[in-house]
Amino acid sequence: MTDPIHDLRRELVAATRREATRSAQASAASRRRLPGRFGRRVVVLVAVLVLACGGVVAATQLFGPPVRPGPVVLGGPRSGSVVLVPLRVADPSGGYPWGIRIYTPRRGRSAPGAQLTCVQFGRVLDDRLGVLGEDGAFANDGLFHELPVEPTADCVRAASFTSYPGYVPASAFIGHGACTPTPTRTGVTPRAGRRSTHYSRTCTTAELRLVVFGIAPSGTRFVRLSTSVRAFTQKPGPADRGAFLFVLSDSGENPRPPQLRVTFQP
């Protein structure tokens, strides 16, 4: 049976033994006459070679290439308007939390006070919004891929709104190679440009998250999400700009499509 915990223990104990031997040899050597100038150079050279050649453990990358940007709509984000709000929501299975990015597009203002707001959700690592290379996305490389501002934002002309993307892959990536929820699970029609031919296979239950996000009206203290099974409450922070985000696992308890209701409590 494969047991990496035992394997790591064996490696650590073996390394401890080597260290003890090395320490004993160094101690014995220090009692002998110190080598001359040339001798010390040889010792240093050997030590450098051991460090350079002895290590066989490869460093593990966290970041992969960013997600390829899509076509710019609405003129792209207005300069200085892109904000990753502090809101972080734990994933039901652990790992990088989920977060929200908000920006104001350059175009789309048809009347004073009717400014569009664009919102994106994804996983967060090092204050960067991105997606994961899993569930078929990015050939399951396991890396974090930063998400560009385009094309995945939802842009709404309202001071507050709620978006129900439905079930999405836990990777947060909806696109080429990623698994896809069945239409009965999403409860929504695929967005333009995301034809089913882009997807590799249907997501399993464990690979799906039920995502609900939006901007709460001004003065909201609590946002409450009610499903047919239970209710969840979130309190937007002062710097969250009213953004809220719920990420639930697909427990199989919710009907298809999910029956959800979001209420705002002042």
Add this chain to the structure above:
Amino acid sequence: VRRERSDGELIAASVDDADAFGEFYDRYVGRVLAFFRRRVHDPELALDLAAETFASALASRSGFTGEEQPAVAWLFAIAHARWVDAVRRGRVEDRARRTLGMEPIIVDDEALAVIDRVAATGALELLKLLSDEQRDAVLARHIEDRGYGEIACELGTSESVIRKRVSRGLRTLRSAGSRWSDHD
């Protein structure tokens, strides 16, 4: 009857007794894995970080005196440093393992399941020490990263009650040597 050695005694003994470090590893590998599993989505990455943490601890154990902090706090300070380092550099460093000449750990699907099982055990073994109310509050605050107000709202009590439950729960965990609150 042989007395169980303290963490500090195990680290001190590991200079001559390699199995002593193995015993120290056995005590904390679950909690260290749980620490990283909460932060990364990939069990293999969590193992990688845990491996570098223990290798760093092994390489720097001569600097541990036990006078400034308990061994578990020292270990989790190293774990936290490895995590911050990995995020800053965009990769998990392998310097300590290279220096020690450690071989890589082969991980397959079966091994991934083992990692998650050990991480879950590491997180849960501490929570058994708490009352049901304290455990729910600590889990909601520190595992689910939810706000005090939100938890209070859901459990139908005041925010100050939840704060007290979390505080007492963490104190219990600290006294058990977990230093849970220091990890966040």
